[in-house]
Amino acid sequence: MSGFLSLANTIMRNNKRKRIDKLGRVERYIDTKSTKAEYKEASEYTLSKVRDQVQKQQRESRHNTILIFTIVGILLVIVMCYFLFFY
Incomplete structure (x- = not known):
């Protein structure tokens, strides 16, 4: 029984080490160091075209x-x- 518990503890410890904080995920996703994503403004025509599609x-x-x-x-x-x- 103790082998199973030690295995569970090892797995939990390893999972904690591999986690990336939320800011790190955002930085990696938008490829910047800021926390805000910057997007270009879309025209009404483009928005309506995308909506229709x-x-x-x-x-x-x-x-x-x-x-x-x-x-x-x-x-x-x-x-x-x-x-x-x-x-």
């Missing part, structure tokens, strides 16, 4: 999901009817 992708994704669930539902009903009435 995202909405189109969401519509297609929702359409595909509804289609798949409808087909699976119909097949499930057919199989259930077959086993209930004809088997």
Whole structure:
């Protein structure tokens, strides 16, 4: 039993050493030494274009999901009817 506990303590100690503080993660992500990310201003045209593109992708994704669930539902009903009435 003591071997398991010592192993757990060793694993916890090693995990603490590998952690990076939040500021370090932000610096590594935005590749600067400051804590604020700086972005360029986007024009209204660019924002509307991106918004339309995202909405189109969401519509297609929702359409595909509804289609798949409808087909699976119909097949499930057919199989259930077959086993209930004809088997």
